[in-house]
Amino acid sequence: MTDYSQSSTWTSFLKSMSSFSGDLSSLSAPPFILSPMSLSEFPQYWGCHQGLFLNIARINKENYHKLYPHAKTVDEARMLAVIKWFFATLHGQYSSRSEKGGFEKKPLNPFLGELFVGKWENEKLGDTTMLTEQVSHHPPINAYCLNNEKQDITLQGYSQIKSSFSKTLRLNVKQFGHSIIETSGGSFLVTVPALHLEGLLVASPHVELEDKSYIQSSSGLICVLEYSGKGYFSGQKNTVKAKVYSSMKSLKENATPLYVISGQWSGVTTIVAGNATGTNASKPTIFSDVSKIKVDPLVVKPVEDQHPLESRKAWYDVAKAIELGDMKLISQTKSKLENAQRQLRKEEKENKTHWKTRWFEKVDYNGAAKKNDPEDGNPIDGTYLSLVGMAGLSIKNVASGTKTGEKEDRLNKTADHWRFRKDLWEKDDEVIV
Numbered sequence: 001m002t003d004y005s006q007s008s009t010w011t012s013f014l015k016s017m018s019s020f021s022g023d024l025s026s027l028s029a030p031p032f033i034l035s036p037m038s039l040s041e042f043p044q045y046w047g048c049h050q051g052l053f054l055n056i057a058r059i060n061k062e063n064y065h066k067l068y069p070h071a072k073t074v075d076e077a078r079m080l081a082v083i084k085w086f087f088a089t090l091h092g093q094y095s096s097r098s099e100k101g102g103f104e105k106k107p108l109n110p111f112l113g114e115l116f117v118g119k120w121e122n123e124k125l126g127d128t129t130m131l132t133e134q135v136s137h138h139p140p141i142n143a144y145c146l147n148n149e150k151q152d153i154t155l156q157g158y159s160q161i162k163s164s165f166s167k168t169l170r171l172n173v174k175q176f177g178h179s180i181i182e183t184s185g186g187s188f189l190v191t192v193p194a195l196h197l198e199g200l201l202v203a204s205p206h207v208e209l210e211d212k213s214y215i216q217s218s219s220g221l222i223c224v225l226e227y228s229g230k231g232y233f234s235g236q237k238n239t240v241k242a243k244v245y246s247s248m249k250s251l252k253e254n255a256t257p258l259y260v261i262s263g264q265w266s267g268v269t270t271i272v273a274g275n276a277t278g279t280n281a282s283k284p285t286i287f288s289d290v291s292k293i294k295v296d297p298l299v300v301k302p303v304e305d306q307h308p309l310e311s312r313k314a315w316y317d318v319a320k321a322i323e324l325g326d327m328k329l330i331s332q333t334k335s336k337l338e339n340a341q342r343q344l345r346k347e348e349k350e351n352k353t354h355w356k357t358r359w360f361e362k363v364d365y366n367g368a369a370k371k372n373d374p375e376d377g378n379p380i381d382g383t384y385l386s387l388v389g390m391a392g393l394s395i396k397n398v399a400s401g402t403k404t405g406e407k408e409d410r411l412n413k414t415a416d417h418w419r420f421r422k423d424l425w426e427k428d429d430e431v432i433v
């Protein structure tokens with residue numbers, strides 16, 4: 001592996017971080033740390049373990065005991081299936097790129113309206129399609145929806161980050177947004193954790209997760225996940241402890257969790273069931289080993305067949321330049337794209353129009369109770385409100401997983417969340433998956 005940490009481009013890049021404005025796109029990093037992949041491709045990590053993802057919908061009264069022998073009810077089994085899938089997505093989202101000598105790179109910053117679409121093909125279980133759209137540029141927000149019709153499962157959500165450098169040159173990232181899973185057997189709200197980048201000084205950045213995230217089931221069951229890294233509670237990187245409670249109320253009352261799953265989210269975790277911390281706790285058994293789960297690659301159309309707004313087509317020249325490591329060509333090709341975007345915004349301003357999103361719409365949940373009319377094209381409103389209420393989480397535009405009553409939640413803030421409009425996608429005959 002090449003050691004870039006002593007190169008002059010890297011040291012001058014580190015220096016530029018001390019004057020960081022909060023806008024990551026303005027950081028001009030040396031070519032070896034640039035990724036040819038746009039952030040709009042990242043939602044594929046939610047679905048790249050198709051078996052685990054679809055199991056959430058396939059668990060039923062007949063099969064749950066075989067799949068999850070610990071589970072007392074089908075709802076508990078479904079929650080365990082969600083956790084198992086979630087660990088696999090964590091590995092994809094946060095450690096797959098920096099494994100095996102690799103390191104985290106700066107992804108391309110999607111332009112407004114950028115699309116990324118693809119599918120996972122599976123004859124037996126049915127295809128899962130994925131749509132993502134960059135719905136905002138300032139601040140950057142990416143919305144996504146994964147759907148498998150045959151198994152009747154949909155995952156939708158959106159992602160936004162706020163980042164800052166600490167004095168020790170650690171990049172701290174707070175995530176905004178969430179995912180919602182809907183199946184005929186129940187729905188889940190999944191919040192996303194805060195993270196930071198370690199290893200910047202040695203030019204080998206990798207992600208470590210921190211703090212907490214939640215998985216709230218419509219059955220009432222809730223899972224709290226606590227993250228820590230090397231030299232914190234344990235000596236291990238990527239440490240996670242997930243506790244499942246029958247409800248938020250029993251969590252608050254400090255009841256004994258139904259299950260405790262712990263280990264490394266990027267590797268092996270074990271489960272302890274039944275009065276998990278008490279005297280009649282079961283022996284820990286292996287819950288999951290992420291390294292043994294195969295990754296299902298997303299199938300994306302060749303660039304020639306893509307719509308001009310599709311990510312890989314739009315970024316084609318830039319990605320080539322990054323692969324060549326040609327700084328001049330990178331900035332030339334990037335400027336071309338950025339100038340075209342600037343021109344579009346200018347024209348919109350002159351014509352007093354604005355960019356219209358394609359498949360997603362912003363829903364204002366501050367007035368949602370009034371507007372919650374299923375006839376109005378947005379049946380998910382009720383699902384989100386009820387899950388977020390059960391979990392005791394804020395509905396506002398605050399860091400993912402913020403509780404109601406916390407300082408941020410008490411501020412006067414918007415509650416705008418991006419939601420998929422299936423009807424708009426069905427009417428779209430320009431973009432095909």
Ligand code: CLR
Pocket residue numbers: 024029033039042043093094104105106107159161171173175197205207
């Ligand atoms: C995006 C949303 C995904 C989860 C996820 C994983 C890795 C994160 C990424 C998100 C946002 C961008 C990110 C990246 C790791 C590194 C990268 C924070 C949250 C930054 C922009 C890289 C900066 C590198 C320079 C400082 C060198 O669901």
